Every structure is written in C-alpha cells, then in structure tokens.
Amino acid sequence: MIRFWNRRFKTGTLTENPEIDKELRIIRKEMKNLVKKKFAGSLAIRMVDSGSCNACEAECNALSNPYYDLERLGIYFVASPRHADVMLLSGVTTFNMTPHVLDAYRQIPEPKWVISLGACPVMEAPFEKTFAINAPAGEHLPIAHHIPGCPPEPIDIIRGFLAFLRKI
Amino acid sequence: MRLIARYAKEAENNFEIVTVWDEEIHREQVSKRDPRIKTLTKTHPAAIWFERKMHDDYGIIIEDAFDNRPLVHQERFPGDIYPMRKDFRERTLEPDDYKPYKYEAIGGDGVFEVAVGPIHAGIIEPGHFQFSQAGEDMLHQEVRHFYKYRAIEKMLEGKTLFEAKPVIERISGNESIAYQTAWRDIVLQATDRELPLDNRKYHALLLELERTVHHLTDLGFIPNDAGFGAALAFGSKLSEEARRELKKITGHRFGFGAIDFESHSLDNEAMKAYLDTLNEAIAFFEAWIIDIPSLWDRFDTTGILKLKKAVKYDTVGIVARASGLALDQRNEPFYLEHGFALQTQKSGDVSARFKIRLEEMKNTLEMMQNFTVETCESMNVGTVTDGEYFSFAESSIGELFMSIEIKEGVIERFFVRDPSFVNWQALHLMMPGNIIADFPLINKSCDLSYAGNDL
Structure with missing residues (x-):
C-alpha cells in the first residue's frame, strides 16, 4: 500500500477543466438564492436507462473518474428516485421499460425535473421507430432539458447540467 | 459439440430453424400452419433462451421444453403477436392487461424471495434478478432480461x-x-x-x-x-x-x-x-x-x-x-x-x-x-x-x-x-x-x- 500512496502523492490532482470551474463560479453566484432553496446546495440525480446502448451510462460513470470528479460540483448520482431532484433519462423508452420509467418518475418527490440524455430519447440516434420503441420520451414525460450527443461526452454532460441549472 | 446459436427464419411456406454448432450448421424446416420443434435443453440448457425467444418472435411451439414462459414479451405485451413474422408491420403496440410473470423460486420454511430491478441502485442498465434466500445465503437466482428490447432484428430488415x-x-x-x-x-x-x-x-x-x-x-x-x-x-x-x-x-x-x-x-x-x-x-x-x-x-x-x-x-x-x-x-x-x-x-x-x-x-x-x-x-x-x-x-x-x-x-x-x-x-x-x-x-x-x- 505504501507504494500506492507514494505514487498517489507524486501524481497529485488530475481533476481538470478549469474553464468549467470558472463557469461554475459565475453560475454559483447566479443560482445562489434560487437553487439553495430548492436543492439545499446540492443536486441529486437518479439516472434511468430506458433502452440505451450503454454508452451514455459509461460516460456518466466516467463523470466519477479522477479527471472529472463531478461530485466536487455538488452534483450527485443517487440510488433511489426518492432521493432525487432530477431524473436523467437515456435510451429509446422501450415498450418493456416504459411502465418502470413512469413508476420511477412518480417516486421522485416534487419539485422534480427530467433531463433527457443523448440522441435516443429524442429519436435522433440511427434507431428507427419500431413497435418496441415508445420514444420520443417527451410524449410520456415533461422534459425540462436535453443534453445532445451520441453519446454526449462527460464534459458535454457537465455543461448540460450547468445549462439546466441556469434555466430553472 | 458446442451450441453457438439457435434461431428461426421465415421462408415462403415454412419456418427454418437454424442451429449453429461449432462443428456444423443444422437446418430444420417446420410448417407455418403448425410450427413445432423439439427442445435441445436436455443436453444444452442454454438453448432455452434461444427457444423461448423463437416462440415469442415467431410463435413456434417448443414441444417438450421445461420452461414455456415468455422471454422477450413482458407483462403488458399483447398476446398472440409474433413480431418477427414478415406479415407483422405494426409501428406501435397498445399495452395489454398485466399478466404476472412466474419467477423460479425455491419453497420451504423460512425461504424468502428478494426481487431486484429492473432499475438498479447505480448507473447501470436495467434487468431483473430474483433471489431465493435462506437468510443471507443465496439458494437460487433467476436472471430476467429484455427490458431494453428495441427489436433491432426487425429494424434492420429491408436495409x-x-x-x-x-x-x-x-x-x-x-x-x-x-x-x-x-x-x-x-x-x-x-x-x-x-x-x-x-x-x-x-x-x-x-x-x-x-x-x-x-x-x-x-x-x-x-x-x-x-x-x-x-x-x-x-x-x-x-x-x-x-x-x-x-x-x-x-x-x-x-x-x-x-x-x-x-x-x-x-x-x-x-x-x-x-x-x-x-x-x-x-x-x-x-x-x-x-x-x-x-x-x-x-x-x-x-x-x-x-x-x-x-x-x-x-x-x-x-x-x-x-x-x-x-x-x-x-x-x-x-x-x-x-x-x-x-x-x-x-x-x-x-x-x-x-x-x-x-x-x-x-x-x-x-x-x-x-x-x-x-x-x-x-x-x-x-x-x-x-x-x-x-x-x-x-x-x-x-x-x-x-x-x-x-x-x-x-x-x-x-x-x-x-x-x-x-x-x-x-x-x-x-x-x-x-x-x-x-x-x-x-x-x-x-x-x-x-x-x-x-x-
């Protein structure tokens, strides 16, 4: 373990994107009064996959790696919709997942928002409509914000969260 | 022999069942009017998902299968619809009445079931796991999937x-x-x-x-x-x-x-x-x-x-x-x-x-x-x-x-x-x-x- 800590100290902090930090400082000021009341200083996200290819999920997982370290911005992925402010929805809203997605949405306490992630929920991915696909998700849920991309890169997702926070 | 895949295709007058082994490819023709095949699960248990899928896709009856539950078609999927058949061209489906799925379970005193999913507690794809538990010990688990079923096979036909x-x-x-x-x-x-x-x-x-x-x-x-x-x-x-x-x-x-x-x-x-x-x-x-x-x-x-x-x-x-x-x-x-x-x-x-x-x-x-x-x-x-x-x-x-x-x-x-x-x-x-x-x-x-x- 000692070798690990030696390497750890030598490596230092990897977390990057200073431009986002700067943007965030500005945003933090903007939303101070507004969001502090609604989110108590932190935004809790429940990610729901409604039939993606798993690339959007991989990029959301990447948000926790040392390069992005999303939690430093006060944004957390939570395990239960009951702990969430926001549902982050990926995938084409399959016929089989639709009732479960709606169920998860019902479990989120008010006030709540849905952010759609990637090309699938808005039917901009190459997938064509079939009987097994119920997208666009906007026909089933109120979408407050959309983060485009196939898949959106981690930095696009962070920017998307910031744009959402500015909007509400 | 190792079973690689087993699937059906629709021809003009019959269904062709293709079974891909590591050493050969086996083909069997069944009539469209009464499509029936025998199961391979006695020697190759993993044939069961292939066969259950074949039933959901084409309505082919697996005569002696130990498991006849639907695989891809879940609780609200309309009955008697076999979407891989060429004459099925619907673009939307109306959800049907809820038909409960019977999970595999082990009975007995103090044995209980734990249901996990389809939405899991992390950033992960949806799927369902059903456990039969004796206290902390897992006695059995059933994996149930196809929540992400997008009908890709059908989508690609004609392209x-x-x-x-x-x-x-x-x-x-x-x-x-x-x-x-x-x-x-x-x-x-x-x-x-x-x-x-x-x-x-x-x-x-x-x-x-x-x-x-x-x-x-x-x-x-x-x-x-x-x-x-x-x-x-x-x-x-x-x-x-x-x-x-x-x-x-x-x-x-x-x-x-x-x-x-x-x-x-x-x-x-x-x-x-x-x-x-x-x-x-x-x-x-x-x-x-x-x-x-x-x-x-x-x-x-x-x-x-x-x-x-x-x-x-x-x-x-x-x-x-x-x-x-x-x-x-x-x-x-x-x-x-x-x-x-x-x-x-x-x-x-x-x-x-x-x-x-x-x-x-x-x-x-x-x-x-x-x-x-x-x-x-x-x-x-x-x-x-x-x-x-x-x-x-x-x-x-x-x-x-x-x-x-x-x-x-x-x-x-x-x-x-x-x-x-x-x-x-x-x-x-x-x-x-x-x-x-x-x-x-x-x-x-x-x-x-x-x-x-x-x-």
Whole structure:
C-alpha cells in the first residue's frame, strides 16, 4: 500500500477543466438564492436507462473518474428516485421499460425535473421507430432539458447540467 | 459439440430453424400452419433462451421444453403477436392487461424471495434478478432480461449492409468495435473481397484498444465492489486515458463509425509512447493489487463456475476462460502471428475472472505494439451478392456471432448473438454457497451486456 500512496502523492490532482470551474463560479453566484432553496446546495440525480446502448451510462460513470470528479460540483448520482431532484433519462423508452420509467418518475418527490440524455430519447440516434420503441420520451414525460450527443461526452454532460441549472 | 446459436427464419411456406454448432450448421424446416420443434435443453440448457425467444418472435411451439414462459414479451405485451413474422408491420403496440410473470423460486420454511430491478441502485442498465434466500445465503437466482428490447432484428430488415451499419455499431456501446468487426467480415464475404494486411492490423488495433478500455474499467470496478475504492480511482483513470486514445485515433470515444474501408494513418510514435506509459501503469497496478490480502479474501472461492458447468452451458469469453475452457476467437493464425497468447485460469471464481483480465490486458498491450501501422489504404468493396453469411468476433466480453441473410441486395434476416446471451444463463450457477452481498461482486466479475443481450 505504501507504494500506492507514494505514487498517489507524486501524481497529485488530475481533476481538470478549469474553464468549467470558472463557469461554475459565475453560475454559483447566479443560482445562489434560487437553487439553495430548492436543492439545499446540492443536486441529486437518479439516472434511468430506458433502452440505451450503454454508452451514455459509461460516460456518466466516467463523470466519477479522477479527471472529472463531478461530485466536487455538488452534483450527485443517487440510488433511489426518492432521493432525487432530477431524473436523467437515456435510451429509446422501450415498450418493456416504459411502465418502470413512469413508476420511477412518480417516486421522485416534487419539485422534480427530467433531463433527457443523448440522441435516443429524442429519436435522433440511427434507431428507427419500431413497435418496441415508445420514444420520443417527451410524449410520456415533461422534459425540462436535453443534453445532445451520441453519446454526449462527460464534459458535454457537465455543461448540460450547468445549462439546466441556469434555466430553472 | 458446442451450441453457438439457435434461431428461426421465415421462408415462403415454412419456418427454418437454424442451429449453429461449432462443428456444423443444422437446418430444420417446420410448417407455418403448425410450427413445432423439439427442445435441445436436455443436453444444452442454454438453448432455452434461444427457444423461448423463437416462440415469442415467431410463435413456434417448443414441444417438450421445461420452461414455456415468455422471454422477450413482458407483462403488458399483447398476446398472440409474433413480431418477427414478415406479415407483422405494426409501428406501435397498445399495452395489454398485466399478466404476472412466474419467477423460479425455491419453497420451504423460512425461504424468502428478494426481487431486484429492473432499475438498479447505480448507473447501470436495467434487468431483473430474483433471489431465493435462506437468510443471507443465496439458494437460487433467476436472471430476467429484455427490458431494453428495441427489436433491432426487425429494424434492420429491408436495409442494405451499409444502411444497417450505424445501428449495428450502437447495439452495445461497450462492444461497438467488435460488432463493427463482425459486420466488416460479412461485407467482405458478401462482396468477395480480401482485406489488405495493414487494414486488418489497424482494425485489430482498434478492437484491442476497445478491450483495453473495458478490461481497465473492470479491473477498477471489481475491487470496488469488494469495497476497495482506490482500485476504481486507478482503473477509471486508466480507462479514461484509453478512451481518449480511442478518440484521438477514431474521432469518437467509443469508436462509433471507426471500422470502414477508408484509408487511415496512425501517429506511431504517440501510440508507442502511450503503450509504454500504460505498460508501466499495469505493472504497478499488478504489484500493488496482488499484495492486498483482504481483497483476495473476498475474491477467492467466490462465485465459482466449474469447468464441467461452463462447458454444459456453452459459455464463452472471459467467463469460460476463467473456468479453464480454452475458447477465444482470436486463437487463429493472424492473431497468433501478432503475439496472441490464449489465457485461461482454473478456479472459475471471481479471482480467476479478475486475473484473466489482468493477463489479457498485458497480452493485449503486446499485440497492440505489433498492430501499429503507419497507414492503411482505402479499398473498393464492390457489389453485395445475395446469400447467407456468418461471422465471429471476440469482444471484451467474449465470442460474438453474427449472421446476415441478404436477398435482393437488402437484409432479409439479421441475427446476432451477444456473448452475454449465453453467459447470463450460466450466472445463476455461480450463486449457491455465496451470500447475497456478494452478488454485485460476482455479477461485475462477469461484466455482461444487457443491451447486446436484449437487442
């Protein structure tokens, strides 16, 4: 373990994107009064996959790696919709997942928002409509914000969260 | 013989049941009016999902199957609809009345069931696991999937091979390059072309880089599920760097659109420098992780799949090799000439599946050194000839099998069997004797795809 800590100290902090930090400082000021009341200083996200290819999920997982370290911005992925402010929805809203997605949405306490992630929920991915696909998700849920991309890169997702926070 | 796949196709007057074995392909014709077949599950238990799917897709009756429950069609799916039949052309479905699904369960005093999913407590794909528990001990587990069912097979019918490509590369994002490689081989067969060596090396490099991203992710995630978070920080840093490398080469972090017949050039020096850094990091990781006894205490003897069962369930990929089954699509002259060495382990537990990834990672690095090319030329693929074509690829999970039938220049039947489709069916064998708290660890050590399985 000692070798690990030696390497750890030598490596230092990897977390990057200073431009986002700067943007965030500005945003933090903007939303101070507004969001502090609604989110108590932190935004809790429940990610729901409604039939993606798993690339959007991989990029959301990447948000926790040392390069992005999303939690430093006060944004957390939570395990239960009951702990969430926001549902982050990926995938084409399959016929089989639709009732479960709606169920998860019902479990989120008010006030709540849905952010759609990637090309699938808005039917901009190459997938064509079939009987097994119920997208666009906007026909089933109120979408407050959309983060485009196939898949959106981690930095696009962070920017998307910031744009959402500015909007509400 | 090893069962690779079993699926149906619709002809004018009958259904053809194609059973792909490692040594032969067996075809059986059944009438459309009363389609019935006999099950293969007595000798090959993993045939059951293929057969249940065949029933849902085409309405083919499996006469003596031990399990007649729907597979793809879930609780609200309208009855008597067989969407893979050519005369089914609906674009939307009205949800039907809720028909409960009867899970496999073990009865008895004090035995209770735990239902997990389809939405799990993390950033993960949807699927359902039903456990029969005696206290903390798992007695049985049933895996239930197809929540992500997008009807990809139907979607691709009527398209040309090139129109289908953007969908094929997005079937399972984690295995995109493997899917594209399987697609490429079908294009080459259908156009009767040979791929120049440099192009083949370039494509193989990308496939190994994709494997690198996922093996590194797993090498971090598996210890994390045993409570050792530092490994995840280390592994996810390395996998992020590998993904950026993939983007540098292909312009996309998952390599969507990367496998084609165009010309490409590589910055060899940058690639070599990257491989050297990664090599050093892996050596450090190995020396460090081997030396954490409390971690191996969780890994060793957890979630064992015995060789005999691995063979019986026709498992493939990491899961099969960790149990001692020498099975890898890369075990052929081209890869062997470029440094491929087949890795196997014996114990079939979480340890073995972790160590296999570590060993394969080192071998992959060696191969990538040999796959670096300066440039590869573009090639003209020519016209596609009608016919039925088969191809294989070894994704980071295991053997991928693809079959495409082309009629009048467009896809008549698209079939693909993700390695996860067979391996999911062997997952429950790893559970008895373990406590439920070890389920996430065992599941992660297999790291199977939901999207590729569900289609």
